[in-house]
Amino acid sequence: MKLALYGGEPVRTRPWVSKFIGGEELGQEERERVLRVLEKKRIFRYLPEGLEDSETAQLEREYAQFVGTKYALAVNSGTSALICALIGAGVGPGDEVIIPAYTWVTTACAVVAVGAVPVLCEIDHSLTLDPEDMAAKITPRTKAIIAVHMRGMSCDMERIMAAARLHNLKVIEDVAQANGGSYKGKPLGSFGDVGCFSLQQSKVITTGEGGMLVTDSEEIWQRAVIYHDGAMYQFRFTERKVPAFAGQNYRLTELQAALSLGQIAKMPALIQKIRDVKVRALKALEGQDGIHFSPAFGSERDLGVSLVFYTEAHEQAKFLEEAITAEGIPAQRIYDPAGKDQHVYVNWEFLMNKQDPWGGHFPWDQAFYQGSVEYGLETCPRTLDLLARAVQVRLNHLITDEDLADLREAVAKAVAAMPAEECRDGR
Numbered sequence: 440m441k442l443a444l445y446g447g448e449p450v451r452t453r454p455w456v457s458k459f460i461g462g463e464e465l466g467q468e469e470r471e472r473v474l475r476v477l478e479k480k481r482i483f484r485y486l487p488e489g490l491e492d493s494e495t496a497q498l499e500r501e502y503a504q505f506v507g508t509k510y511a512l513a514v515n516s517g518t519s520a521l522i523c524a525l526i527g528a529g530v531g532p533g534d535e536v537i538i539p540a541y542t543w544v545t546t547a548c549a550v551v552a553v554g555a556v557p558v559l560c561e562i563d564h565s566l567t568l569d570p571e572d573m574a575a576k577i578t579p580r581t582k583a584i585i586a587v588h589m590r591g592m593s594c595d596m597e598r599i600m601a602a603a604r605l606h607n608l609k610v611i612e613d614v615a616q617a618n619g620g621s622y623k624g625k626p627l628g629s630f631g632d633v634g635c636f637s638l639q640q641s642k643v644i645t646t647g648e649g650g651m652l653v654t655d656s657e658e659i660w661q662r663a664v665i666y667h668d669g670a671m672y673q674f675r676f677t678e679r680k681v682p683a684f685a686g687q688n689y690r691l692t693e694l695q696a697a698l699s700l701g702q703i704a705k706m707p708a709l710i711q712k713i714r715d716v717k718v719r720a721l722k723a724l725e726g727q728d729g730i731h732f733s734p735a736f737g738s739e740r741d742l743g744v745s746l747v748f749y750t751e752a753h754e755q756a757k758f759l760e761e762a763i764t765a766e767g768i769p770a771q772r773i774y775d776p777a778g779k780d781q782h783v784y785v786n787w788e789f790l791m792n793k794q795d796p797w798g799g800h801f802p803w804d805q806a807f808y809q810g811s812v813e814y815g816l817e818t819c820p821r822t823l824d825l826l827a828r829a830v831q832v833r834l835n836h837l838i839t840d841e842d843l844a845d846l847r848e849a850v851a852k853a854v855a856a857m858p859a860e861e862c863r864d865g866r
């Protein structure tokens with residue numbers, strides 16, 4: 440059959456599923472919760488009365504219970520959660536923080552925001568931190584590791600925690616892309632010293648923009664509370680046990696909290712559906728020559744929010760991206776050297792140039808930083824190679840068997856016409 444790429448009939452003419460999960464489920468329940476906030480005329484959390492009844496406090500209680508931690512703090516984005524977590528954990532000028540070379544750019548931005556230096560670490564076939572490379576990147580200046588559970592894939596928390604404990608490092612889990620995921624039966628966000636979530640629209644559940652930080656440490660929580668609100672309103676109601684310092688304003692509104700409260704209860708059922716879709720998607724693509732999957736895909740480590748497969752050669756992934764998309768199913772090669780995807784470290788322009796907002800190179804060139812770190816194509820070559828061979832198709836919980844049949848047909852058609860491995864570039 441002639442490929443749509445070359446003018447043939449596409450497998451699918453209907454649109455593919457949206458990238459949204461919780462966002463697709465917004466309905467009557469959320470409407471009622473938001474209206475209730477408007478009727479109460481209380482859209483600011485820290486009014487002098489009824490602090491514990493606020494929607495935000497309620498959301499925090501639900502989150503702490505959901506993840507199984509003692510404390511939770513609602514903030515206005517996943518990025519602010521990371522910044523508050525780093526401050527909470529005592530990370531600052533002179534420190535290095537190990538982060539994966541494949542994550543959303545603001546994981547790196549958050550590190551620089553607290554005056555610390557990001558150290559890039561390779562990922563492995565699971566799309567998450569390679570524990571071996573992570574151990575190799577530890578220096579006397581390393582203060583923390585940000586373990587990012589990318590594309591719904593949980594990191595190898597056992598090995599990461601073991602290395603971190605050995606070197607007395609703080610672990611911050613970035614759960615922005617894996618809200619509701621687990622590792623060996625334990626919720627993500629509950630392994631490290633602190634866990635950070637995003638509630639932005641592309642995430643499993645959403646308030647449009649929003650975030651959550653969870654921890655068992657009272658000290659981390661109190662420090663994060665200060666940083667998320669320079670006015671320290673919380674401590675009109677709670678005893679403060681840590682010294683004051685300058686904070687910002689990363690508070691969440693009551694409207695956003697109410698919207699999320701409506702969704703958190705739906706999360707387990709949603710996740711069940713997404714995991715099931717992923718397993719069926721993997722089955723649908725089973726046995727296709729020339730593409731392969733990580734053994735971690737479809738396992739408990741996989742929340743199922745996206746489908747990724749690997750080719751042997753870069754050019755093959757490029758071809759599949761174009762051919763599958765032309766068949767009516769949007770596919771994306773994760774690392775395209777000609778693209779600017781802000782999940783891949785070489786596209787983080789500020790980091791590549793060590794550029795600060797004031798025309799200089801803070802914090803890299805400061806006397807308080809005793810190390811030296813370089814960023815370039817050679818920093819994490821294994822990550823770039825893997826991601827240049829990785830093709831991604833978005834999934835959500837609404838995918839039907841008919842959608843999966845289209846996916847199977849589109850991939851099979853593209854794979855059958857894929858150039859042979861000999862033309863793999865540069866290898």
Ligand SMILES: Cc1ncc(COP(=O)(O)O)c(C=O)c1O
Nearest residue numbers: 516517518543545615616637639
């Ligand atoms: C891995 C990761 N970390 C952090 C963030 C930041 O979250 P937010 O957009 O809510 O600031 C995102 C959001 O896309 C993300 O994917």
